[in-house]
Amino acid sequence: MSEQVIAFIGGGNMARSLIGGLIIDGHPPAALRVAEPDTERRERLAEEFGVQVFEENATAARGADAVILAVKPAMISAVARDLSQQIQAQGSLVISVAAGIRSRSLAEWLGGDVAIVRAMPNTPALVRTGSTALFANAAVAPEQHELAETTMRAVGIIVWLTQEDQMDAVTALSGSGPAYFFYTMEAMQSAGQALGLDAKTARLLTLETALGAARMALESSEEPAELRRRVTSPGGTTAAAIDEFDQANLLAIYARALEAAAKRAHALGDELEETE
Ligand SMILES: NC(=O)c1ccc[n+]([C@@H]2O[C@H](COP(=O)([O-])OP(=O)(O)OC[C@H]3O[C@@H](n4cnc5c(N)ncnc54)[C@H](OP(=O)(O)O)[C@@H]3O)[C@@H](O)[C@H]2O)c1
Incomplete structure (x- = not known):
């Protein structure tokens, strides 16, 4: 360098x-x-x-x-x-x-x-x-x-x-994104505990699963949607869970959440501009 x-x-x-x-x-x-x-x-x-x-x-x-x-x-x-x-x-x-x-x-x-x-x-x-x-x-x-x-x-x-106005979308996606994954980890860990695992075991399995999934997605040429499809056998355990997510309309929830974050990023930008 x-x-x-x-x-x-x-x-x-x-x-x-x-x-x-x-x-x-x-x-x-x-x-x-x-x-x-x-x-x-x-x-x-x-x-x-x-x-x-x-x-x-x-x-x-x-x-x-x-x-x-x-x-x-x-x-x-x-x-x-x-x-x-x-x-x-x-x-x-x-x-x-x-x-x-x-x-x-x-x-x-x-x-x-x-x-x-x-x-x-x-x-x-x-x-x-x-x-x-x-x-x-x-x-x-x-x-x-x-x-x-x-x-x-x-x-x-x-x-x-x-x-530059794409920065608001970036803020919503990767800027705030780590918190969304932490939230998912929090939810998975507590759901694992509710199913009878101790806290330490549920935490380790959650975090390593997150890391493994991210690595697989990064190293694969396939889209995450395809990777998900491959591990979701019809009538299987993953399908049972995904059905629940779909019934709650998870994709729409994410779309709304990121839209809210982008809007807030824009408003904060306006506020920082106006205070001067
Ligand atoms: N941390 C992140 O992951 C992250 C992510 C994205 C963006 N950022 C951005 O990075 C910037 C810094 O964040 P940070 O987390 O590193 O904050 P930070 O740990 O508070 O660091 C800012 C440093 O600047 C010093 N400082 C304050 N006034 C100063 C002045 N007039 N001249 C020179 N130095 C001064 C502060 O000292 P005192 O504490 O004594 O005031 C402090 O040591 C922020 O604008 C933030 O938006 C951070």
């Missing part, structure tokens, strides 16, 4: 995951910088990863090829405004992982024609199995596309979006 300098503004969970992933991918720790106001957190990052740490955002961002905004969405406008002159002068790429913040808002706070990639990762990024959607504004150069891609790939898979 190249030795481009990447500066993180905010050294919390998401920054820590990206830093860990980038180092495993071979990015030199000396080319990674972090600005973090909390002294203890800052020192821990330096000790654990050997990255350069700073108290001031502007010092961390100085000369960086990419500046990753990894603070909470409510802090982004203030952070972006403070760095705007420096980023424009340097021509750095700005990558924002803040949920809901639109690239046009960022461009406004950064004060002009700045190269911006908006990223929407999800929490499995914390264990390097994230799914991240990326959107680049028109100012992003090809080598900056590549830098954004290799950076976010350090914590999982990435997909590029051609239209």
Whole structure:
């Protein structure tokens, strides 16, 4: 991997995951910088990863090829405004992982024609199995596309979006998606216990089944619907369960749930835009 300098503004969970992933991918720790106001957190990052740490955002961002905004969405406008002159002068790429913040808002706070990639990762990024959607504004150069891609790939898979408004669908699908699977696990575990299994056994069987099914689906060229059909013999045990799901109209429930999440993502985006 190249030795481009990447500066993180905010050294919390998401920054820590990206830093860990980038180092495993071979990015030199000396080319990674972090600005973090909390002294203890800052020192821990330096000790654990050997990255350069700073108290001031502007010092961390100085000369960086990419500046990753990894603070909470409510802090982004203030952070972006403070760095705007420096980023424009340097021509750095700005990558924002803040949920809901639109690239046009960022461009406004950064004060002009700045190269911006908006990223929407999800929490499995914390264990390097994230799914991240990326959107680049028109100012992003090809080598900056590549830098954004290799950076976010350090914590999982990435997909590029051609239209930013697809971010609401992404938020509904993969952003909130881990919670839907946790909910399913919760339901299966408690149903297993209701059938007489102890909690530990029900939990292990549920989690390993989830992992096994995900691996099979990823490794197979078949659609999940076909994989399901193959393990559902007419009149068998799986068919008995699927009949119950169908009677409750599970597919329609999922469609409604994701629609609600996408609507909420859009409304939150509006709110974040309006507060400024
Ligand atoms: N965690 C995820 O899985 C995930 C998934 C998708 C998107 N994201 C996005 O990633 C961003 C970061 O999330 P996170 O979970 O990493 O949050 P986090 O753990 O709270 O990290 C944010 C860090 O930034 C620091 N900070 C606050 N104000 C700052 C400032 N003005 N300048 C520099 N640093 C500042 C915070 O310090 P203090 O605690 O002292 O304020 C904290 O250490 C959010 O915008 C979130 O929407 C996260």
